[in-house]
Amino acid sequence: DASGDSGDDGSGAFGAAIERGEDVPLLTGSGEYTDDISRRGTTHLAIRRSDHAHARIENVDTGDAEAMDGVLAVYTGEDVVESGVPNTIPTAWDLPGLVQPQYRMLATDKVRHEGTAVAAVVAETPHVAHDALERIDVEYEPLEHVTDPVEAVERDVSPVHDEAEDNVAFDFELGDADATDEAFADADRVASVDLRQPRIIPNAMEPRAALADWDETTEKLRLWMTSQNPHLHRMLLSAGTLGLPENKIQVIAPEVGGGFGSKIYHYPDEAVTAWCSMQLGRPVKWQATRSESYLTDCHGRDHVTTGEIALDEDGTIRGVRVETHAGLGAQLSQFGTATPSYLYATVLSGQYTIPAIHCRVVGAFTNTTPVDAYRGAGRAEGIYVIERLVDVGARELGMDSVELRRHNLVAPDEFPYESAAALVYDSGEYERAMDLALEHVDYDELRERQRELRDEDRYIGIGVGNFIESAGLSPSGLAGDLGAQAGGWESSIVRFDSTGSVTVLAGTADQGQGHRTTYAQIAAEELGLSVDDIDVVEGDTDRIPQGMGTYGSRSASVGGGSIARGAREVREKARRIAAHQLETSVDDIEFEDGEFHVAGAPDRSLHIQAIAHEAYLGHDLPEGMDPGLEETNFYDPENFTYPFGTHVAVVEVDPETGEIEIERYVAVDDCGEIINPMIVEGQVHGGIAQGIGAALYEGAAYDDDGHLQTRRMDEYAVPHATQLPDFETDNTVTPSPHNPIGVKGVGESATIAATPTIVSAVVDALEPFDVDHLDMPITPESVWRAAETGGDR
Template identity: 80%
Template sequence: MSDAEDVAESVFGSSVERREDVPLLKGEATYTDDIDLPEMTHLAIRRSDHAHARIVDVDTSDAEAMDDVVAVFTGQDVEDSGIPNAIPTAWDLPNLVQPKYRILALEKVRHEGDGVAAVVAESRHAARDAVDRIDVEYEELDHVTEPRDAVERDVPEVHEEATDNVGFDFELGDADAVDEAFADADHTASVDLRLPRIIPNAMEPRAAVADWDATTEEMRIWMTSQNPHLHRMLMAAATLGIPENKLQVIAPEVGGGFGSKIYHYPDEAVTGWASMQVERPVKWQATRSESYQTDCHGRDHDTTAEIAVDDDGTVRGLRVETYAGLGAHLSQFGSATPSYLYTTVLSGQYQIPAIHARVVGAFTNTTPVDAYRGAGRAEGIYVIERAMDVAARELDVDPVGLRKHNLVPSEDFPYESAAALVYDSGEYEHGMDTALDHVDYEALRERQAELREEGRYIGIGVASFVESAGLSPSEAAGNLGSQAGGWESAIVRFDSTGTVTLFVGTADQGQGHRTTYAQIAAEELGVSMDDIEVVEGDTDRIPQGMGTYGSRSASVGGGAVARGAREVREKARRIAAHQLEASVDDIEFSDGEFHVAGAPDRSMHIQGIAHQAYLGHDMPDDMDPGLEVTNFYDPENFTFPFGTHVAVVEVDPDTGEIDIQQYVGVDDCGEIINPMVVEGQVHGGIAQGIGAALFEGASYDEDGHLETRRMDEYAVPHSTQLPDFETDNTVTPSPHNPIGVKGVGESATIAGTPTLVAAVADALEPFDVDHLDIPITPETVWRATGGGE
């Protein structure tokens, strides 16, 4: 890495305790709802009770007459104010239908939860009471909630401009080559896969506090954001029309995101707009039910996958067709997630010469769908891993053996897959063997056979994954339709007294950036972590940023920190050379100290140089004073974390119960900044992966109402439903990342679901079950094994 590497105990790579923790543990951290401003009012939103209806009339008079109500606004009021009022997509596709997405509905509501009107009142109670007194007259329309139905059946159109509800019809790969492979191959197998909607369930529901200053025409908005700069840009350009240089967005402590806090939702814009109308601060805090109705859901895929394979186990081709629900509105990455983020990982860890995928994005009368932890990659890996297991059944071979036969060999990197990605580096078989060693795979198979003789059914599920992380480079993403950059920015600033401040454009929601970024800078600069502060989540303090999503912060944000620190170090080296009267080439750096080669007593510490740089009394002739760098790091490629997870379950066919006996996750996220933090990310990821496999899933009833509308109706896994996890890492650095990091935020969620499904299907092999759709509940198992027949 750097020439600071000879520091005895490197802070980079060690399990430093998190500096975030103490205020969180003491209940002193400030989340958005903890912010109270003088004269603050409270906003509540009246939401559609219908899946699909024409708005005939909105009568606000009763609500307006209530005590403590400051104002009531309708969608028409917002429209009449002349603001841009159109939430845009962040990813264009050929022929993508982009219906106007207003911050309050006008004329029509398209899903239960669409905002129709808003109340501003003196208290939260008063606002919520008044919302119920708004009288909305609707003319109900037929609705559709299933993506395949939306396109194939004779159902109403959610948006007039989207014929047959098709938002896009996307293809990737070579259809002819796939047809040929299927014609030639010894075997083909297919599997239908329904991935239900996942509700992200960040523990903190979304919220916003807006404070408009009518005198200066400046707006400050605190909000639950994974990317305050993106929110600033979108509110400036697309919804509120406030100049970007008069709009400050702050993400204070944020209680989890998992994708759901990436997007620009109507609610924060309504809150901001309302503050402009009443000229007082306004707070909106979602209830959990509001979150369930309006936080973008994840997944919602209805897929048919076919795989072609030869007698010797060689995979020849993969053909995938997916109907992907977009929900009622196009959210920012609603088009990118089921198209590029999904289809480009369909090759998984395998050499598959021919791949073709078609994805139809369908509008439905449901909550918008967008990226949820694993976004697109989770769905894609699920497809290839289920297809590999089904192929193994077809050939009657061990699923691990089939996988190993097709792995991309280590010597083939960089590897260009038939799904249009170039994988940076990988040691796939090593990762797989490491995971299998943890469970003693061969012995486990023998035990499984013995137990089956006794009428007991254990299953061994193995799933491998590759994740495309840190979406980049900007130019390539732009060529594919992205309306955002793939870079991240960091300011690395030595303060005049020698402390360091890092201003980074990502935004933490529990990942521990303030610790890990400081570890990176401490390593690069040879400065104690105690002297390094990290600032995130405030557009007035950090000029630019892209935010935290897509497993990008450690690799792209961390990359920007490292590159910025190296530039700063090089400037300091030149100042040292000048003041020590030596040639720059003769200045060596270790542990924060610059010294002249061969003369260790002629030295200056980098923190002392910082002081000199701000004095500016004795600088090299061609150098400006100061010691800070702004670095925009635009990676040359994605990074590709990978790994293999193994689950051992015992299934009771009589009761349908699934007991997870062992869960092993082996992840390779490249270089590891903080093993404790990485392990935490993997644990949480596994939990969400298992949750989707066994428990979770949102559903709509026949009237288009969300059935899973509260936490007692949607199964967020609790402590007794999850096992202890065994985790391990292999380390294959990314060759193009400045610190060799690949990212780890989503890996285990991607792996967890196919691993569990494989385990249950494996347990039920004697019942001729080769696949079960998720969530696999006891009832699912009981029916699949002949219960009730």
């Protein structure tokens, strides 16, 4: 029963590889993105950004810019302060002892990273606005800067914020330190790894954009923007930033060209766009350039870690200890505190039964672009650490890494499994997925081939990556206990109209994931209809009253769960109308393929679409029933979902040239019941590409002056299709018991899995050269050096 426990025969839409309905407008160019939208009298905003990593602002002279033809206004940070708006970019996640410095729309006293917004120009055309930026004269007194999270804390450097003299924003601990120390003392062996997870720059196809239209007569703001969560943006913009009630703000996310996390956050730029419109009473548009995105979209990762694993000779893992310095950048971004703390430390048990875990994370301010969630967010960093530890542990024991993994896997009968890192895993069959992945590559034969090839001085490596993910942060109460300033629920409306068509209005917001297709499949299944009968609407806070948005691979489970529940309520109301009109009791009504019929009398039937018509006529409804056929649903799941799987990579490295070739890539994923296998496969493909990108190509770099060196697409290596192998994908299906449709998320799984899998494969290939670990991105140069020196350089 692909539709979970709904108990009725659906339409077969759930589980079908239906083509994505959204693709035709996207592929033919008729999709409407923020920059495609214009209002009468639209003006254009450009933002002057700091070219210093750290400096005091001595003076901002806007006179020359203001005098330019076509310039309407030039604003500084002082102007925003004087306007009296609250002027705060709030963080949405609190932690014990968190230092929360002021974060304003435009800087007033200091710039704290290259790219800090210092002044705003509004002009009649975008070209004039950009030209005017150069006429703004900003005088700075440069200050000492720091870009590395360890140096920020350990070296005596001038603080990024006066409130945090040692640059420590938080010092977070999870797990039982004493029990972990004991486990290490009692264990036969200890292995460790020092590793870095470099900064990743998200590369959505569409850079961020906003169009704000303040209506002075109604005092209402309409804001079109590249948002993954319009309702959260409405919430954060309202009280904290602009000082407006939520009902005076409409946030609309039209087509959004990718996000990967970067469009979750409440940045200064969109807020400045809105504020400028409120000042001028005219529509204002801001469209980031690609380089501006590189400087200002929140980066991901930036961890420096020491991990240790305690083992017994037989391969039993006794404990794991992790200490990480996490770079937060110059300001606390929305979920920038949650990502390296709870989202990271809680997955350190991976797929394994580990009795003792302790993790400490020092969150450090640095003079860099703020860091926040990037696809895999926290979970990717955590799984990377445990998978590297399992590999170095296997080396230490002289054991095959698959055997070490197998020895410690959480078994199917141990669920729900409470890990020592505080999560309760819902369900899983880890060994089955691992064996399936190993079967695809014929693991034993492959190891044999590896041995033979080494005799010919050829080096293939086999990398295995086991992962879990905690997807869809919930329930809201738990999120609140951990510091979230937002809920973990999702909301939707399922609405029949009088012609029998259905509109699903959902609080999530697609950026390419295919919600219009998969949500239609869920509703069609529950209502016995075709997907063509269903229209899905997202991304408009005036049409969809409430929502939390799309991140953390939550839409299928939390958003889809809400839609399924709403559709079931609608179906039950329709059943009561059917019983009434067919003059029988509700219990005697059966439902199949959209048709309600009297049990044992299939010819006495009414179609749900005909009932919809009756519901809106309201002429003949059961006594006391209100007309209409729609339900609003709020769904707050009782737990996360826990997707899992095993990825296997086979690489060949050439120690002479350092070249790495990926021969095969196999991904076995388990995301519970699958709504649309084609979309799931697409998500896995994209995720693997990003995971490989991190392992082999990507990484933001700062120079000695604190300038971003990788500031354009030709300086930052996003992998090309030609650098990627053919992906071989497969699935196991272990339904989530916490979810009305049995689904688990899939949007981040493959990114989480692919990075450790590839690193594991390259390091495995270099085993004869005594290489235990290589930091990312692993380049031909680093492979060559490692082969030369055994990983010492």
